[in-house]
Amino acid sequence: MIDIKSVKPLIIAGPCSAETEEQTLATAQALADSGRVNIFRAGVWKPRTKPGMFEGVGIPALPWLVEVKKRTGLPVAVEVANAKHAESALAFGIDMFWIGARTTSNPFSVQEIAEALRGTDVPVLVKNPMNADVELWNGAVERLAKCGVKQLGLIHRGFSGYGSSNYRNTPMWHLALEIKKRLPELPIFCDPSHICGNRENLLEVSQQAADLNFNGLMVESHITPQTAWSDAKQQVTPEALVTLLDSVVWRAEGSDSIAYQTSLDQLRGVIDRLDDEILRLLSKRMEAAEGIGRIKRENNVMILQATRWEQVVERILARSEELGLSPDFLKIVLEAIHIESINKQKQIMQE
Ligand code: PEP
Numbered sequence: 001m002i003d004i005k006s007v008k009p010l011i012i013a014g015p016c017s018a019e020t021e022e023q024t025l026a027t028a029q030a031l032a033d034s035g036r037v038n039i040f041r042a043g044v045w046k047p048r049t050k051p052g053m054f055e056g057v058g059i060p061a062l063p064w065l066v067e068v069k070k071r072t073g074l075p076v077a078v079e080v081a082n083a084k085h086a087e088s089a090l091a092f093g094i095d096m097f098w099i100g101a102r103t104t105s106n107p108f109s110v111q112e113i114a115e116a117l118r119g120t121d122v123p124v125l126v127k128n129p130m131n132a133d134v135e136l137w138n139g140a141v142e143r144l145a146k147c148g149v150k151q152l153g154l155i156h157r158g159f160s161g162y163g164s165s166n167y168r169n170t171p172m173w174h175l176a177l178e179i180k181k182r183l184p185e186l187p188i189f190c191d192p193s194h195i196c197g198n199r200e201n202l203l204e205v206s207q208q209a210a211d212l213n214f215n216g217l218m219v220e221s222h223i224t225p226q227t228a229w230s231d232a233k234q235q236v237t238p239e240a241l242v243t244l245l246d247s248v249v250w251r252a253e254g255s256d257s258i259a260y261q262t263s264l265d266q267l268r269g270v271i272d273r274l275d276d277e278i279l280r281l282l283s284k285r286m287e288a289a290e291g292i293g294r295i296k297r298e299n300n301v302m303i304l305q306a307t308r309w310e311q312v313v314e315r316i317l318a319r320s321e322e323l324g325l326s327p328d329f330l331k332i333v334l335e336a337i338h339i340e341s342i343n344k345q346k347q348i349m350q351e
C-alpha cells in the first residue's frame with residue numbers, strides 16, 4: 001500500500017482523462033521514464049459541465065490502469081464520484097482515489113463513497129469544493145474518517161468564481177492554509193492545472209505551493225496535450241512536466257546553521273521591537289482621535305467628516321512608492337485605523 005506521507009514532494013501526474021488505451025499507456029510510460037513521478041493519475045469518470053462533452057470511458061478504462069501499473073510499476077489513481085465508482089475502482093485494485101471538487105460539494109455523494117470505502121487503507125485525497133467553503137471541505141474529510149478510511153489527504157485546486165480572472169479557479173491560498181491548520185496531520189497537495197486552466201502559469205502556482213509547505217503536486221500531463229479530449233489548454237507533455245518540476249524550488253522547513261539561526265533571531269528581535277513601536281503609535285493616534293471626538297461632541301458636530309478622510313487617504317497613498325508599500329496594503333491599514341477611530345469617537349459621543 002502506498003504511503004502518501006513518506007515522500008515529499010510527492011508528484012502525482014497523468015492525463016485529465018484516460019481516453020484510449022494507447023494514449024494512457026504512452027503517457028504513463030513517458031512519465032515513468034522521466035523518473036520524476038510517484039503516482040499516475042487518470043480520470044475515467046469525468047464530471048463535465050454540459051452534456052455531450054466527453055464523460056470518460058468508465059469501467060472499460062480500469063484495465064488500462066492495471067496495465068500501466070504492470071508495465072511501469074507506478075501506483076495508479078482515479079477520481080471517484082459515487083459508490084459504484086468506488087466499488088469498481090476497489091475491485092480493480094486501483095492504488096489511490098481522489099474526490100473531485102463537484103463531488104466534495106455534495107454531502108450525499110461523499111457519504112455514499114465513504115460507506116463504499118469503509119475501513120480501506122487505500123489513500124483518498126479530497127479536493128476542495130467548488131465554492132469557498134472550508135467547512136464543507138472539512139466535512140467531506142470527516143465523513144471518510146468516520147467510515148474508517150485510514151489514509152486521507154487534501155488537494156487544493158482553487159475555487160470557482162464569476163467573471164474573468166487570471167485563474168480558472170482562484171487559489172485563495174488563505175483557505176488552503178486554514179484547512180491545513182484545522183487538519184495538520186493530513187498531507188496537502190496542490191493541483192496547479194485546475195487552478196491555472198492554462199500551461200503558462202503552472203510554475204508560479206506550483207512555486208507558491210512549495211513555499212507554503214505543501215506536500216506535493218498533482219499535475220495534468222498528456223502525451224499530446226493539444227489533442228486532449230478534456231482540459232487540453234492546461235495539460236503539459238511529460239517533457240514539459242520535467243522542466244516544470246526542475247524549476248520548482250522546494251525549500252527546507254528550517255535550518256540548523258548557526259549563522260542562519262543568529263541572523264533570524266536578530267531580525268525577529270527587530271520585528272518585535274518595531275511591532276511594539278507601531279502599537280504604541282497606534283494607541284497615541286487613537287488618543288488623538290478621542291480628543292477630536294470630545295471637541296466634536298462639545299460643538300455638536302457629527303463624527304464622519306468624509307472630505308477630511310479622503311484627504312488623509314490621498315496624502316498617504318501619494319507616498320506609497322517612496323515608502324515601498326503597495327497602495328492596496330496601505331488602503332487596508334488605513335481602513336482598519338479609520339474604523340477603530342470612528343468606534344472610539346462613537347463611544348465618546350455616547351458617554
Ligand atoms: C480532475 O482532476 O480532472 C478534475 C475533474 O478536477 P476538479 O474536480 O478539480 O475539477
Ligand code: MN
Nearest residue numbers: 016220230231
Ligand atoms: Mn481535468
